[in-house]
Amino acid sequence: MxxxxxxxxxxxxxxxxxxxxxxxxxxxxxYFALEHKTYEGGNEYDISMNVDDDLDEEVPMTEQLKTPPPPPPPAAPEIIEVVEDEEEVEETVIESTESNEEEEVMEVEDVEVEEVDEDVDVPFAVIENVPVFPGCESESNKRACFNKMMQKHISKNFRYPEIAQEMGVQGRVSVMFTIQKDGSIGNVRMRGPDKNLEKEAARIISKLPRMTPGKQRGRAVRVPFSIPITFKLQ
Incomplete structure (x- = not known):
């Protein structure tokens, strides 16, 4: 078929x-699709960054300073003269200050030592002879008599400040003073709740009479003393 x-x-x-x-x-x-490249249009870069490497300004050359060479050392003398020391020097002899057993030691006469009057403060609680308050000369226990007369003096001269009463101020004023070597009162100090109360306490202490000074080892000394004064409204 x-x-x-x-x-x-x-x-x-x-x-x-x-x-x-x-x-x-x-x-x-x-292949052509993978290898194909596209570029954006326009030049978007800064022209000012393009610096011309060719510089028209001439850079001056650095001149090298030439330092002068150091001066030559002085020439050594040809002849060395030797000068003799004609002056005589006296030698200093140092004698020993140590004593020998053969040397006789002179006896020194007794030297009188003057006692120095030390200006010291002896507290009232430890002093040998307490200051004597006027009126306590004949008392055997002058320390107890002193405290008794101090309380009597404060009660006699006590006066409550009017301004403190109006303000309702009250409290205790600690008074410190010193019985001097001549029996007078000095170095008065106060510490209290109000200036008016302190002022009144100072006025009371200023009226103390001159006393017989306290003595320590037979010499008059300064005796510090402190006492509280209480201001209390009725």
Whole structure:
């Protein structure tokens, strides 16, 4: 039987060639697609950054200063003269100050030592002979008599400040003073709740009479003394 189709019209005859051409075309398109590059339009860079390396200004050359060479050392003398020391120097002899057993020691006469009158303060509680308040000369216990007469003196001269009464101020004022070596009163100090009360306490102490000074080892000394004065409203 004869074939019905024309052999020239057989499409499957060149299939391999068509496949190879198509594959080559696809690979070519893929390659150009991957290698293709695009650039943005316009020059967006700073022209001021382009610095011309050619400088028209000439840089002066640094001159090198030449230092003068040091002066040559002085020439040594040809002849050295030796001068003899003709002056005689007296030697100083230092004698020993240590005593020998053979030397006699002179006896020294007795030296009178003068006692120094030390200006010291002896508290009232430890002094040997307490100051004597006027009127206590004949009393055997002069310390107790002194305290008794002090309380009597404060009660006799006590006066409550009017301004302190109006303000309702009250309290205790500690008074410290010193019985001097001549029996007078000095170095008066006060510490209390109000200046008016302190002022009144100082006035009371200023009226104390001159006393017989206290004595320590037979010498008159200064005797510090302190006493409280109480101001209390009725």
């Amino acid at each position: 004869e074939p019905k189709k024309n052999p020239k019209a057989d499409l499957s005859r060149n299939t391999g060639l068509y496949f190879a051409v198509g594959l080559f075309a696809v690979m070519a398109l893929t």
